[in-house]
Amino acid sequence: MFEIFGIPSQALFSQLLIGLINGSFYALLSLGLAVIFGMLNIINFTHGAQYMLGAFVAFLLLQHTGIGYWPALIVAPILVGITGMIIERTMLQWLYKLDHLYGLLLTFGLALIIEGLARNYYGSAGLPYQMPELLVGGYDLGFMRLPIYRAWVIVASLAVCLGTWFVIERTRLGANLRAATENPTLVRAFGINVPRMITFTYGFGVALAAFAGVMAAPIYNVSPQMGSSLIIVVFAVVVIGGMGSIMGAIVTGFGLGVIEGLTKVFFPEASNTVIFVIMAIVLLVRPAGLFGRRA
Amino acid sequence: MEQSVQAATVTPPVSSTRSWSEGLAFAIMVLALAIAPIYIYPMFLMQALCFALFACAFNLLIGYGGLLSFGHALYFGWASYLAAHSAKVWGFPPELAILTGTLTAAGLGLVAGSLAIRRQGIYFAMITLALAQMMFFFALQMKFTGGEDGIQAVPRGRLFGMIDLAHQFNMYVTVLAIFLAGFLLIYRIIHSPFGEVLKAIRENEPRAISLGYKTDRYKLLAFVLSATLAGVAGSTKAIVLQIASLTDVDWPMSGEVVLMALVGGLGTVFGPVAGAFIIIAMQTYLAQVGQWVTVIQGVIFVLCVLLFRRGIIGELAAYLRIKL
Numbered sequence: 001m002f003e004i005f006g007i008p009s010q011a012l013f014s015q016l017l018i019g020l021i022n023g024s025f026y027a028l029l030s031l032g033l034a035v036i037f038g039m040l041n042i043i044n045f046t047h048g049a050q051y052m053l054g055a056f057v058a059f060l061l062l063q064h065t066g067i068g069y070w071p072a073l074i075v076a077p078i079l080v081g082i083t084g085m086i087i088e089r090t091m092l093q094w095l096y097k098l099d100h101l102y103g104l105l106l107t108f109g110l111a112l113i114i115e116g117l118a119r120n121y122y123g124s125a126g127l128p129y130q131m132p133e134l135l136v137g138g139y140d141l142g143f144m145r146l147p148i149y150r151a152w153v154i155v156a157s158l159a160v161c162l163g164t165w166f167v168i169e170r171t172r173l174g175a176n177l178r179a180a181t182e183n184p185t186l187v188r189a190f191g192i193n194v195p196r197m198i199t200f201t202y203g204f205g206v207a208l209a210a211f212a213g214v215m216a217a218p219i220y221n222v223s224p225q226m227g228s229s230l231i232i233v234v235f236a237v238v239v240i241g242g243m244g245s246i247m248g249a250i251v252t253g254f255g256l257g258v259i260e261g262l263t264k265v266f267f268p269e270a271s272n273t274v275i276f277v278i279m280a281i282v283l284l285v286r287p288a289g290l291f292g293r294r295a
Numbered sequence: 296m297e298q299s300v301q302a303a304t305v306t307p308p309v310s311s312t313r314s315w316s317e318g319l320a321f322a323i324m325v326l327a328l329a330i331a332p333i334y335i336y337p338m339f340l341m342q343a344l345c346f347a348l349f350a351c352a353f354n355l356l357i358g359y360g361g362l363l364s365f366g367h368a369l370y371f372g373w374a375s376y377l378a379a380h381s382a383k384v385w386g387f388p389p390e391l392a393i394l395t396g397t398l399t400a401a402g403l404g405l406v407a408g409s410l411a412i413r414r415q416g417i418y419f420a421m422i423t424l425a426l427a428q429m430m431f432f433f434a435l436q437m438k439f440t441g442g443e444d445g446i447q448a449v450p451r452g453r454l455f456g457m458i459d460l461a462h463q464f465n466m467y468v469t470v471l472a473i474f475l476a477g478f479l480l481i482y483r484i485i486h487s488p489f490g491e492v493l494k495a496i497r498e499n500e501p502r503a504i505s506l507g508y509k510t511d512r513y514k515l516l517a518f519v520l521s522a523t524l525a526g527v528a529g530s531t532k533a534i535v536l537q538i539a540s541l542t543d544v545d546w547p548m549s550g551e552v553v554l555m556a557l558v559g560g561l562g563t564v565f566g567p568v569a570g571a572f573i574i575i576a577m578q579t580y581l582a583q584v585g586q587w588v589t590v591i592q593g594v595i596f597v598l599c600v601l602l603f604r605r606g607i608i609g610e611l612a613a614y615l616r617i618k619l
Contacts, residue, residue: 043417091601100417101363102600105557108550109596116589229428232546236425239418269436276429280410283422287413 012265013144019261020254021150021219024157025051027253028212029234031161032205034243035168038181039201042092042103048231049114050206053080054213055222056118059129069132069218076214077207084206088199111228118224126221153215160211161250168246177201236279241291248291316617317482320565328471337467338535343575344474345532350555350567351481352524357553358562359485360517361497362412363420366427367525367552369407370400372544373430374526379446379539380439389452389460393473393530400526401519403430408518412511415500427549434544445540449533466535473531477524482564484520493517525552547589554592557599560606565619569608 029047036044044050057079058072067075087110095103131149138147168174180187180194188194213227220226241252256275264271282290331340349371356362378396381387387395411422434440441447451460460466484490496503496510503510533539542548551574559570574592581588603610612619 037417043421091597094601098604099361101357101420102604104363104365104417104420105553106597106600108553109593109600112550112589112593112596114593116586116593120586120590228546232424232428235421236428239414239421239425272432272436273429276425279422279425283410283413 007265009143012262015261015265016258017144017146017150017154017261018264019258020154021257022260023254023257024154025212025216025230025253026234026237026257027161027250028157028208029230030237030241030249030253031164031246032208033234033238034246034249035164035208036202036205037243039177039198040088040092040103041096041100042107043100043235044202044205045104045107045231046087046110046114047107047206047209047234048227048229049111050080050084050227051209051213051216051230052118052222052224052227053083053114054210055129055217055226056122056213057210058214058217059127059222062130069130069214073211073214077210080210080213081203081207085199085203088202092202093195093198111231115224115228122224124224126223126226129217129222131218149218153219156215157212158254160208161253164208165246165250233275236275240275240279240282240289242289244289245291248289252290314618316612316615316619317564320619324565324568325475328474332464332467337463339575339579341467341470341535342532343572344470345528345535346552346555346575347568347571348474348477348531349525349528350552350559350571351478352521352528353552354556354561354563354567355481355484355524356517356521357556358566359490359497360493360514362514362518363553364411364423364518364521364549365420365553366407366423366425366546366549367521368544368546368548369423369427369430370404370522370525371529371532371552372434372539372541372548373403374400374529375533375539375543376434376440376446378530379449379533382452382534383446383449384439387452388456389454389469389534392452392534393527396530396533397523397526400529401523404519404522404526405515408515408522412514412518424546424549427544428546431541431544431546434541440539440541443541445538445542446533447538449537449539451534451537460534470531470535473527477527478568481524485564489513489516551592554596554599556606558595558606560609560612560619563606563608563612563619566606566608570606573607 029051033044033047036042036047054076057076058069061067061072061075062069091106091110092103095106135149135152138145139151140146166174168177176187176192177197180192180197184194216226237252237256238249240256241248243249256278259278260271260274263274270277286292328340328344349367353364353367356364374396376396377399378392381395382389382392407423407426410426411419414422435442439446451466453459454465454469458465458469460469492503492508492513495506496508496513500510529543532543555570555574556567557570558566558573559568560566577591578588581591599606605613608619
């Protein structure tokens, strides 16, 4: 055991780890928001509720059908993604020509509905979700104990984030997507089915949120309000990073998670508010955001 | 993806001429509010009036400036805290307590507004929401707010040292006077040269800039005015209900005021008042179904956005071809 700036290394590294975990969720969620905003011009307020829905679906699968963590990691995002696509087809598609604010208001209403229903049926108390056996336990790294599950969350989200970045920035599909973001009319003229692409984009963004939710389930309890406080922080993350860049969203997400973790060590009273304070500073210094393209 | 920001507007352009229909509607509203306490529980009316003023203040920003603030609970809630604290702990009379709360909201509005107007459109909404959440955490941690308990048993006191507000009738008249003063002030702002420039900015900001208007100043002033009036509403609410609590600064409150303005009609003069009464009535009479209120609010949001974007008063005005 040694000390850094008068803080035991154990405490420092474990908060750093928690910071990275939170950062993984910030990154996954802000990535989803950025992808959705790029195609739909809508800020998806339902994102937090869909994250919660991912955790709930995993919980219900285990409870009622005995389907465990690993299948749930695939099944829950697909199910939640499908509900997302239904929402896009039945409601969101009518709003694209209107002011942005209507998309925000509609998705806010949907978030209230989903959270309200979850609270009616499952109460406000958290429901525990069993950690998969394979990932129980931890490694002793000498300077700290590393729980396997937490390491897995960081690695898995990093992989998913980078995979998403690769698909969007480096493949044919991603090129079509980026082109449709810039000029949908022209892309349609090339014979690409843009409306279908929009639907799948929304489904994918929502699935990312649900994926984060499933991974969060064993760490935090599964509770109806787990998404609403998170989504507001993610909004601040998005304001800081700007939604113009995929890599920007990933870097900002992880970076802010780490900063938040460190704040918990050195100045615990400010750990809830540090991201908002950083947002205010960024707005003063670089109004367009760290990775923003236009002012 | 940016082209739609400027082209789309919240409401059809509003002509600035005063119309007979607004005058008539105002007379009906005043008359209804004057006789209402005979038939309706005054506590409900006073609460609804406070929220009506809150919704009107919010509407000033979105309906006429095109700026969607998703964090108006910040001004309402913090004004409520300061009014309650100054009345209870410092022993301020109600008029000074309300003034304290209002000035608090104005100061907070100036700081938050000058940050938020640095970004446009959807970012503006996210920034206001994030700043409000930050101040929610401050309210949660600070001692004077009483944390989860809030500030309870706030004394109503004597207005100007003479009028005892513990009497329900006196309190009602005071709240009605505050509401009407706020309402008329907003009406005046909307129809002033300042209000016209604000509408021009809503319709086409680059054009307003090219005409030589410093649009940031106009937006900031609109923001501060809106925050200040929300502060009047919050302070008055603290004196009327004799409580200031975390509910008033939390994000669902910000959502609620958006819902009130949306249900009534964004950018209409009377819409927010109607919306506030409907939402408060719904909460009061549906209190026994508990959590379902959230679900019902969500459904109303979705229905309003998909089917009745003009809101009740907006649809009525369009149907009758009058201004309301």
